[in-house]
Amino acid sequence: MVEQSQRTTEAREPDAIDLLLEQHARIEDLFRAVLRTTGNAKREAFEDLVRLLSMHETAEEEVIHPIARRRLDFGDAVIDRRLDEERDAKGMLAGLVDLADRGDGKGMDASFDAELGRLRLAVLTHARKEERCEFGRLRHTAGEERLRTLAGAVRAAAALAPTRPHPSLTSPAANIVFGPALAVADRVRDALREVRRDNV
Amino acid sequence: MFNPLEHRGIPLERQIRNWRELSVEPIDPELVDPYTRCRIIALNGIEVEAVNCTHQLIRFCDSDEVRRQLAYVSYVESQQQRVVNWLLPGINSPLEVTLGYEQTAVDLTAWVARNEPDPYLKQAYEFGVLEDFDHLYRYANLYEMVERRKAEKVVDQLTEVMPGRPTTMHHRHPYDEVRDHYDRDTTDVRSKLHALTILAAEQQVMNYYMNVGPHYMEPIARQLYQEISLIEQEHVTHYETLLDPRETWWERQVLHEYNECYLYYSFMQQESDPRIKAIWELHLQMELAHLQQACEHLRRFDGREPEQIVGTDGLPEAVRFEPNKAYLRELIATQVDLTKLGNGYVREAHERFREFQERIHGGEKPPNERVIDEHRAEFGREYRIETEGPHPVRELREPAEVRRG
Structure with missing residues (x-):
């Protein structure tokens, strides 16, 4: 056997990018949950998804994209494309919220699933492009300290848009109004701008 | 059992695909049966081995006529590999x-x-x-x-x-x-x-x-x-x-093609996604013709019959992906x-x-x-x-x- 060195590994605090990656994973899970469930469980999962997506995209727009724009080569081009994708996704999301609000849940039918499938593909593709073209390069250029500081802002945003730990299949019917879930974006944006002002 | 030696498959001259035919829709990584992804990965490996082995053989073959035949089938197999591997989606890391x-x-x-x-x-x-x-x-x-x-x-x-x-x-x-x-x-x-x-x-x-x-x-x-x-x-x-x-080069070629038939045939039996199953079926039909050509080379250069290499019983029990x-x-x-x-x-x-x-x-x-x-x-x-x-x-x-x- 090899004599093993006793070098221990330092625990690493998650930085802003780690937290955003965790949100990507959670978004993927919630899309699957909405597609694979029915009735109240589906509504609950969808409400969580809308809230999470709204918060997540806003946090990226306010916290990460501005730095990437400044720090990355061709930052403007990279970020403008991401913002275009986010705008398209928001349009689709608003359409889905309208569908879901229609007639006491009866709007969440097969055409809803088809449209949700389109949104899912757009969002997952967008997320992967961020991971490849933005996050990875940012880790190298923005510096660990900066990204760790920004983790606080991402956490603050997440606190404003709580989601259930797991979309439950058995929980009682939630009294859901989807409009306010989308409004999460505004609350998050206001809070993050305040955080930024405090830090300047 | 299905015996690939008894089938002609799709004629070789009809096997070249155009861009539209090569442009396959990838699987959905979130919703796919994990074993469909495994079948894609396994068959990709099989096609890569086939292509590389034929490239090696061409380097050691001194008949221009046979080199052309090998180059043609190798190109077709390369297209098969592109189709199979391109079923994997870009959004997967x-x-x-x-x-x-x-x-x-x-x-x-x-x-x-x-x-x-x-x-x-x-x-x-x-x-x-x-x-x-x-x-x-x-x-x-x-x-x-x-x-x-x-x-x-x-x-x-x-x-x-x-x-x-x-x-x-x-x-x-x-x-x-x-x-x-x-x-x-x-x-x-x-x-x-x-x-x-x-x-x-x-x-x-x-x-x-x-x-x-x-x-x-x-x-x-x-x-x-x-x-x-x-x-x-x-x-x-x-x-x-x-x-x-x-094993001679020609014998190995027969084994490769026979094995490709075996795996496409096996996975066709098990495939849960009808669109993917159709690809396995198409590729089986193509492989049958590749096998015929390999058998011809075996007869010509080794003076042996393919049955001496793979027997007369047809394919063994189908390979399955399962826990x-x-x-x-x-x-x-x-x-x-x-x-x-x-x-x-x-x-x-x-x-x-x-x-x-x-x-x-x-x-x-x-x-x-x-x-x-x-x-x-x-x-x-x-x-x-x-x-x-x-x-x-x-x-x-x-x-x-x-x-x-």
Whole structure:
């Protein structure tokens, strides 16, 4: 056997990018949950998804994209494309919220699933492009300290848009109004701008 | 049973595809049956092996007429590879594909081991599968660290994720990787097909890791790919030396084509996605014609009939992707501490093994151990999927203090 060195590994605090990656994973899970469930469980999962997506995209727009724009080569081009994708996704999301609000849940039918499938593909593709073209390069250029500081802002945003730990299949019917879930974006944006002002 | 030698397939002159036909819709990585992804990965490896083997043959063939025939079929097979591999979606990360590769290696090798009639060859698969099983566990921990996602998303709960033979112990002197070969004249045709299949799969794994590894920016990811790609190098030696080196080029070509028919036929039976199943069926029809040409070359250059190579009974029982949890747990419990010496297997850490270990590890923890250490430090636990109870080997259970965080 090899004599093993006793070098221990330092625990690493998650930085802003780690937290955003965790949100990507959670978004993927919630899309699957909405597609694979029915009735109240589906509504609950969808409400969580809308809230999470709204918060997540806003946090990226306010916290990460501005730095990437400044720090990355061709930052403007990279970020403008991401913002275009986010705008398209928001349009689709608003359409889905309208569908879901229609007639006491009866709007969440097969055409809803088809449209949700389109949104899912757009969002997952967008997320992967961020991971490849933005996050990875940012880790190298923005510096660990900066990204760790920004983790606080991402956490603050997440606190404003709580989601259930797991979309439950058995929980009682939630009294859901989807409009306010989308409004999460505004609350998050206001809070993050305040955080930024405090830090300047 | 279906006998590929009795079918003509799609005429060769009609097998070239245009861009529209080559442009296949990828699978949905979130909703796909994980074993559909495994079938894609396995068949990609089979096609890559076929293409590369024919490229080698062309370099050793001095008939222009035959070189043209080989070049044509090789081009067609290259198109088949592009179709099969392009079923994988761009939104999957290389690490997610890696998890698919390891799941493929584990459940394909386990199936082959269970169905291998020759005890020596069976031992070779049983030995090898415990190593790929451990790689899956290491990569799953890397995946959660780097991409913040869980391997269950890729492998579902079809394959357990926990330690096998610890990766550190996979580094052996290359001399000890060389196995005895089967006898081409007496061995069961199933053994020939199994060996070609697992060789092709492992070779593809090696090629993939040694090329994709440097694309990662995280040092631990780069190092883990480098380490495991070198083990795959050893696995290729392990499996390629099972083949009888006295098989002629033409005989090997027949075996390759016959094996491609076998796997497309097998996976066509099992495929749950009708769109993918149609591709397996189309490719089977193409392979039947490739086999015909290979048989012609065998008759012309070796003066032998294909039945002398693959028999007259048709294809063996279809290969299946299915969970092998109990079988793998049994192997872990009984063979986890094996290593290799010469052409056999031993439990002792013999001199050549110890020397090689000292040389390659240089007194430090290798990347495969550091990835687990770093994961524990960051998450307060390891990433495992143990659906059938605690790990069968007590020493390989997750330390209680880690589990408690």
